Amino acid sequence: MSNTITEKKNAALKAVEQVQSGMILGLGTGSTAYFAIEAIGEQWQAGTLTDIQAIPTSEATAKQASSYGIPLLELADVDRIDLTIDGADEFDPQLRLIKGGGGALFREKLVAFASDKMLIISDASKEVQYLGAFPLPVEVLPKAIRLVQRVLTEKNCQPVLRKQKDGSPYLTDNQNYILDCHLGKIDNPEQLDLMLHLVPGIVETGLFLGLATQVIVGQGDDVKVFE
Structure with a gap:
């Protein structure tokens, strides 16, 4: 083992x-x-x-x-x-x-x-020591994916749509998409979480x-x- x-x-x-x-x-x-x-x-x-x-x-x-x-x-x-x-x-x-x-x-x-x-x-x-080396998952309504992707890109969150092996978008059990945000280091997780929750179309973030x-x-x- x-x-x-x-x-x-x-x-x-x-x-x-x-x-x-x-x-x-x-x-x-x-x-x-x-x-x-x-x-x-x-x-x-x-x-x-x-x-x-x-x-x-x-x-x-x-x-x-x-x-x-x-x-x-x-x-x-x-x-x-x-x-x-x-x-x-x-x-x-x-x-x-x-x-x-x-x-x-x-x-x-x-x-x-x-x-x-x-x-x-x-x-x-x-x-x-600091969160962010692991890409931050953000669950997004499919109909809002292009909007959310644009907003998060503008905010320098470097979002990448999670995909399955066949290249189709990964679907959560709730039938939503996931954007994995490549942040490197999150200086203020609380502030980031609040900012993300203010974007319409974001269902939830992986910040606990x-x-x-x-x-x-x-x-x-x-x-x-x-x-």
């Missing part, structure tokens, strides 16, 4: 220690969240976790959780979530995040905002600010917890 996979798995298992019977859980999307869902599913099947319900952040996550028989809810069914476990593409010392590399940023942010606690799990490579309760990071064979 590679070092990165070991780190992801160790972080996931540490986070799952906070899952308790009776909770409504948010289940994230991506390669690190996969290990958390696997651990929760195994405990559910073994009967050591009971009376849990889960809200998946993507169709892929829903499929994985269903394979273990975990009861699923829609976000519209609840007004709060006890605990969410999800991954991140980057996090900084203030626990600000970039998410959306897997394309599920809108649902992930809805679930994160509804959660009493949000645990971010990652390998050591995701820790950065003030949402993470803890970031749990696998570092070699160890696990480090950032509060």
